[in-house]
Amino acid sequence: MYAVVKKTCRRFCNRFTMVHKFDKPNDKNALNLMNRSAVAVMDELRDVQIAYGQSDEYSFVLRKDTNIYNRRQSKIMSAINSIFSASYVYYWSTYFKEKKLIYPPSFDARTVLYPTDQNLRDYLSWRQADTHINNLYNTAFWGLVLKKGLNNNEAEKVLSGTVSSQKNEILYSECGTNYNNELPIYRKGSVLIRKLVQIPPSKTKKHVVYILHEDIIGDNFWNKNTEILSLDKLRLYENIKPNDIFVYMR
Numbered sequence: 707m708y709a710v711v712k713k714t715c716r717r718f719c720n721r722f723t724m725v726h727k728f729d730k731p732n733d734k735n736a737l738n739l740m741n742r743s744a745v746a747v748m749d750e751l752r753d754v755q756i757a758y759g760q761s762d763e764y765s766f767v768l769r770k771d772t773n774i775y776n777r778r779q780s781k782i783m784s785a786i787n788s789i790f791s792a793s794y795v796y797y798w799s800t801y802f803k804e805k806k807l808i809y810p811p812s813f814d815a816r817t818v819l820y821p822t823d824q825n826l827r828d829y830l831s832w833r834q835a836d837t838h839i840n841n842l843y844n845t846a847f848w849g850l851v852l853k854k855g856l857n858n859n860e861a862e863k864v865l866s867g868t869v870s871s872q873k874n875e876i877l878y879s880e881c882g883t884n885y886n887n888e889l890p891i892y893r894k895g896s897v898l899i900r901k902l903v904q905i906p907p908s909k910t911k912k913h914v915v916y917i918l919h920e921d922i923i924g925d926n927f928w929n930k931n932t933e934i935l936s937l938d939k940l941r942l943y944e945n946i947k948p949n950d951i952f953v954y955m956r
Contacts, residue, residue, distance in 0.1 A: 760895035849881035
């Protein structure tokens with residue numbers, strides 16, 4: 707049975723982002739800071755097999771055979787919450803060099819159990835679908851506000867009752883934005899997985915966390931990374947590219 711710890715920032719979308727003047731509709735530095743904080747969790751807790759993040763939330767999936775902290779829900783949840791929160795504050799200046807942290811954010815967390823592989827995939831698919839829905843709306847909303855000069859109420863009225871295709875058309879015709887050209891980190895969120903890599907000339911295999919921005923709803927991702935669900939040993943990832951994003955682990 708999989709344990710998933712989902713954490714979000716309390717009042718993040720309103721007060722915290724407003725006070726710290728985050729870019730709209732997306733602040734890439736803020737998303738990268740969330741990712742770095744999630745990496746810290748995976749570095750400390752090796753039983754976290756995969757994590758998925760978007761906006762102000764992150765979901766951490768522990769191996770279904772984990773016995774960390776004797777599977778005590780409160781202990782697992784508090785550990786993840788404290789590591790993530792401390793890392794967010796610690797790495798703030800790395801990603802916001804010109805912005806002072808005026809006050810620390812507060813995060814909350816909850817734990818949910820998913821009994822089967824399919825249940826887990828359905829949960830992660832739901833979170834990625836939610837990423838797309840929310841980001842498409844926010845991109846259209848802030849496009850109308852920032853590019854067309856509408857106020858918040860006017861932008862909400864334009865988008866009220868619209869479906870995805872209509873929002874795409876509004877973005878393209880009214881704001882000159884092709885939504886498909888938006889960065890994958892905005893449209894798909896961030897997926898963190900563990901891999902082994904060997905970088906020449908060293909023969910030592912390095913334990914890394916890859917930060918990906920790709921589809922996890924279809925089968926392709928899971929077919930490439932079967933060890934996530936099968937509990938096999940980590941695969942050696944050999945196709946290293948210069949632009950691959952990964953973080954070395956201890």
